[in-house]
Amino acid sequence: MIEDKVRLEFMGDQALLLRLPEDVPIETGEALDRLLSLRAALLRELEGVDGIEDVTMGYRSVAVYARFEDVAPEDLLARARRAVRSLRSLAAPRTIAGARVHLPVVYGGDFGPDLDEVAERAGLSPQDVVRLHQEGVYRVAMIGFSPGFAYLIGLPEALRVPRRATPRSRVERGSVGIAGFQTGVYSFATPGGWQIIGRTPVALFDANRASPSLLSPGDVVRFEAVTEEEYHARFGAYT
Template identity: 45%
Template sequence: MSERARGAAAAVEFEALADDAWLLRLGERIDDALNARVHALAARIRARAPAWLRDLVPAYASVAVFFDPRAVDAETVRSWLAQRCGETGDGGDAANSATARVVEIPVAYGGEFGPDLDEAAAQLGLTAPQLIERHSGGEYRVAMIGFAPGFPYLSGLEPALALPRLATPRTHVAAGSVAIGGAQTGIYPRPGPGGWRLLGRTPLRLFDAARAAPSLLQPGDRVRLRAIGADEFHALHERSLHARAQREDAAE
């Protein structure tokens, strides 16, 4: 291992999560460049995945690695992971971004779909159409999946659009709600409580246990939002319900 590789490995902090898991910490902040390093490391691990590897869970600044303790001991796993941490030549952030999957998410903004849109625009000194244009015009990256199954934390929000969370969270947020919380955008995969500012809603189902891949979005995906009207929202929603009914019939 080269000196540079040793330095890269040493920069990663190992923490035992359990008898069958290591947490690899690359930092302690929300930062796009750091998160890109997380996904690059996860990709290197995944590309050489041994039979004992059970799961990888990338977060903003860390990767949780779960292994089969019946097949390998924890120190052997740590040594193997340290080698992956020290490897270079993955092409850097640009290469990972270029090969990431791109997913388009249609979003109906405002009104019944986004009850906080007008107030959020006023706080930002914008009109509602301006906020829609700027929010839907950016490109986002799935920094991590968390909070609830299938909930994507999206990095890449224009800094000028950051908004504080609600002082009092709602007890009910509709499934598919697209929201801003601080410097992030997120999408609620199912109904539940939440304190982010609701700008709109997507008719797509972000999490469905009946699908082969239950979560529509995966860590590292690039996401583009597309503003749509109410008619298209309802048409896509009906199509989504029909597809789910077909999957359930096939499973019976």
């Protein structure tokens, strides 16, 4: 059982990390399904416990951030072990449904300066790149790099091209990029090395929203091609 191989280790005096074995595949979504089930089990075990600050997911791990002056590390460890044991009865990890989000994208041109390069590397036309990228059904594996930046798995095999050899010093907010088996949207203007094929007007992070990050692990994302005119007419500035 994979659950028997989950590694538990403290991250100093800030968190407890639960890590899946390295042989659990990320690209297929198996790691994501197991981590979503593990996070749900952890949240049940930790309900009402003082000192718990956050429970976050990575590609292969779940971290429980806590104030150890309010919750004893031994108690946290015991609860985490119970959460892991509770999953052993599952024949296979459950797929936990998240929110479904559609993101409009202007592909190519100034909005997607790497579209032609991606097409050349993939041996496709730019139109085929756009079509395949829209046809993908993506799942949020984790949030990281910058607030609201979602790492999405589910990119079609034909579009899996490497990062740029030389990263850009600035990638505009809303830029849609590809890197290996991942696609994602830049939530802020930052340096970056992903291949940029388009841009969305939808804000991935807004501190004024009740939930600042638009996306969460397990959410399902689809992309929809729009023209530059539609981009401005329908959405104006960032929503």
